[in-house]
Amino acid sequence: MGWLYMPRTSLGLHKTAKAYLDAQFTYERPQEGGGTKGLQVLASSCPQNRVYYAAAQVMTNGIGGEVFAIICLVRWNSADKEGLIFGYKDMEESMGPYEDGCPATILDLLTQTQNEYALGWRARCRERLARHQRPLADGDRIKLDQALTFTDGHVADEFVVVKRGRTLAFRDPVTLGLYRISRFKDRLWSIVPTTKIHKTLFA
Incomplete structure (x- = not known):
């Protein structure tokens, strides 16, 4: 119709x-x-x-x-x-x-x-x-299924999540530039495994 x-x-x-x-x-x-x-x-x-x-x-x-x-x-x-x-x-x-x-x-x-x-x-x-509904925490490193080109000409597919309450931003791990990604939840992405260093506790 x-x-x-x-x-x-x-x-x-x-x-x-x-x-x-x-x-x-x-x-x-x-x-x-x-x-x-x-x-x-x-x-x-x-x-x-x-x-x-x-x-x-x-x-x-x-x-x-x-x-x-x-x-x-x-x-x-x-x-x-x-x-x-x-x-x-x-x-x-x-x-x-x-x-x-x-x-x-x-x-x-x-x-x-x-x-x-x-x-x-x-x-x-x-x-x-x-x-x-996929969980995402502040500091997670993600890789998009496809690279994005931003208005400043920057092209990237890996970012570090910057989470402040319900607000999401994404920092380029190399340039440290901060970006917004439209319709992020509808995009395909995966978590990039990273080695986390824990503080040493002394008795």
């Missing part, structure tokens, strides 16, 4: 993309032969208001069945000349979307599937979560 854009009035009382899309994907419709079918959003997230992830359960006559993932790209443009300030593009996990930032709380709700694209997407999401 392509992009769907709308004015602010079409969002109704919903103040966020998450609230609007939760309502869009939660519904119940009567069937010609009797009974009802629909969807129910069990959990959702819209990190940084850019990508919406949801665990949606198929409902048949009020009984829950399969739970699958819905992914929506989200765009806001308050300066749009035609007033179409909000847009989204919806996909299912079976379409193998590129976006793989789905939280574990949503992945854990999904029921089993045999769809190769959905399985591949779920695996990529789990791998990304694992990368984000």
